[in-house]
Amino acid sequence: MCLSFSENTRDMLNKKPAKSRMFILIAGCFSATLTAAFYFASGSKMLDKSDQDDNKVILGIEEYRSEVLLMSDSGIINSKLDLSLFSPEDYAKDAIYMMETSGRQLLSAKQLCSVESTARLHPSKTIVLLVASDTIVYPTLITSLLRKHPNVLLRKIDVGKVLSTSPLKNMDIENTLKKSKFVTEHASDLLRFALLYEHGGIYLDLDMIVIKKLPEVANGVATANEGTYLNPAFIAFQKGHPVLLDCMNHISESFNKDWFNGNGPDRITEAMKRWCNTSTLQPGMNCSNVYLFPVDNFTHLNWGISMKAFDEDPAIADPLVANLESNAFVFHYYNDVTRVVDANITGNSAIARMARKYCPLVTSYSRDWLFVTEHTSDLLRLVLLYEHGGNYMDFDMIVLKELPKVANGVATADDGKYLANGKN
Numbered sequence: 325m326c327l328s329f330s331e332n333t334r335d336m337l338n339k340k341p342a343k344s345r346m347f348i349l350i351a352g353c354f355s356a357t358l359t360a361a362f363y364f365a366s367g368s369k370m371l372d373k374s375d376q377d378d379n380k381v382i383l384g385i386e387e388y389r390s391e392v393l394l395m396s397d398s399g400i401i402n403s404k405l406d407l408s409l410f411s412p413e414d415y416a417k418d419a420i421y422m423m424e425t426s427g428r429q430l431l432s433a434k435q436l437c438s439v440e441s442t443a444r445l446h447p448s449k450t451i452v453l454l455v456a457s458d459t460i461v462y463p464t465l466i467t468s469l470l471r472k473h474p475n476v477l478l479r480k481i482d483v484g485k486v487l488s489t490s491p492l493k494n495m496d497i498e499n500t501l502k503k504s505k506f507v508t509e510h511a512s513d514l515l516r517f518a519l520l521y522e523h524g525g526i527y528l529d530l531d532m533i534v535i536k537k538l539p540e541v542a543n544g545v546a547t548a549n550e551g552t553y554l555n556p557a558f559i560a561f562q563k564g565h566p567v568l569l570d571c572m573n574h575i576s577e578s579f580n581k582d583w584f585n586g587n588g589p590d591r592i593t594e595a596m597k598r599w600c601n602t603s604t605l606q607p608g609m610n611c612s613n614v615y616l617f618p619v620d621n622f623t624h625l626n627w628g629i630s631m632k633a634f635d636e637d638p639a640i641a642d643p644l645v646a647n648l649e650s651n652a653f654v655f656h657y658y659n660d661v662t663r664v665v666d667a668n669i670t671g672n673s674a675i676a677r678m679a680r681k682y683c684p685l686v687t688s689y690s691r692d693w694l695f696v697t698e699h700t701s702d703l704l705r706l707v708l709l710y711e712h713g714g715n716y717m718d719f720d721m722i723v724l725k726e727l728p729k730v731a732n733g734v735a736t737a738d739d740g741k742y743l744a745n746g747k748n
């Protein structure tokens with residue numbers, strides 16, 4: 325199965341990126357991997373050039389050169405991975421499930437760091453990475469990761485179809501999900517319950533770095549808020565577990581379209597209260613063989629203070645790292661809060677230190693900035709135009725007239741006092 329898409333990838337190997345005078349970078353909220361991919365693609369062009377003039381480029385050309393070497397090593401340019409559908413043949417006992425349910429065709433460096441850290445520490449388990457799109461574009465990094473960790477299985481998942489054969493089948497899934505204010509998150513909530521109910525195993529969110537081998541419990545749930553509230557960012561359940569069935573029964577009776585936590589954390593918390601016959605849950609409880617983990621094991625930082633993950637101040641980063649190493653299985657940094665924050669990968673923040681240690685392949689690709697987003701786009705546009713000349717424009721514009729034929733020009737903003745390098 326895996327072969328079929330590596331072959332597709334290999335077909336693309338000899339295709340050089342098209343020579344074009346206008347470079348378009350995506351600089352929006354979904355830019356991370358795509359921007360990084362352009363970054364790799366441009367690196368390969370630099371490799372093709374034999375003249376030594378590249379060194380003149382002021383902006384960290386050495387870093388780009390290193391990307392070039394990685395790039396030529398894996399040899400994939402402007403390709404894509406077509407994914408096969410997750411099917412019964414893919415069933416693996418005790419698998420670890422991770423998923424991207426937004427439907428976008430990109431996996432960010434942050435997400436791949438989660439996958440790499442999980443795969444490294446669990447070589448004998450299958451990591452099932454499910455994506456709600458048919459294709460992954462700019463798959464350089466994910467392809468390297470799949471080669472290095474053959475225990476990662478990347479598959480497309482048809483969310484509607486999986487849910488329609490689950491205990492959630494009685495709700496009008498597609499129409500109900502469509503009305504949700506948090507479609508991506510709610511789809512992910514429903515899917516994790518349905519998948520573990522069907523197959524058993526572990527589910528993990530994609531915004532955590534796994535720093536220790538995960539616990540070998542048959543059934544368990546992460547806790548938050550002093551342990552009174554459950555957080556299904558980590559859950560382990562045996563196939564057909566009654567707690568999951570109870571969760572799904574309550575969701576199909578009253579799906580909550582308005583509240584972020586309404587179909588995940590709220591539902592598993594209520595279901596566990598019923599299962600334990602109690603109104604107050606506590607970490608360390610082990611009700612009929614479902615274990616509630618100490619808060620710090622999976623939720624060292626809570627939602628409200630997750631920016632601390634990116635703080636370079638040793639007074640914040642040092643104790644955080646020490647606490648994680650002694651009390652946590654994973655470093656959960658809440659992508660919903662921190663998605664626009666870049667980490668200086670050579671820096672001192674807890675997330676950079678954890679990433680260097682637990683996802684070395686992803687960090688080796690990321691060079692200066694882990695989790696490249698807008699800043700990479702900023703740097704890349706300067707480097708590209710310095711090397712090749714031409715126009716750069718952001719991807720959030722509709723062109724109404726032919727662009728001006730000036731040799732050099734920059735757009736302005738704020739009455740012209742500020743230059744907006746959306747177009748140079």
Ligand SMILES: *[C@@H]1O[C@H](CO)[C@@H](O)[C@H](O)[C@H]1NC(C)=O
Pocket residue numbers: 599600601611612
């Ligand atoms: C909860 O109550 C039910 C029904 O009274 C019982 O079957 C079950 O064993 C109880 N569970 C626990 C954990 O005490």
Ligand SMILES: *[C@@H]1O[C@H](CO)[C@@H](O)[C@H](O)[C@H]1NC(C)=O
Pocket residue numbers: 541610612613614615
């Ligand atoms: C929970 O209790 C079961 C027995 O009911 C036991 O087998 C299991 O090891 C316990 N789990 C933990 C994490 O203590």
Ligand SMILES: *[C@@H]1O[C@H](CO)[C@@H](O)[C@H](O)[C@H]1NC(C)=O
Pocket residue numbers: 536618620621649650651652653
């Ligand atoms: C989980 O948390 C408890 C309580 O803080 C701690 O004693 C234990 O070492 C933690 N487990 C791991 C694997 O860090």
Ligand SMILES: *[C@@H]1O[C@H](CO)[C@@H](O)[C@H](O)[C@H]1NC(C)=O
Pocket residue numbers: 668669670671672692
């Ligand atoms: C990243 O952190 C390193 C080490 O603290 C520092 O030397 C470097 O200047 C930082 N880079 C950027 C781009 O801020």
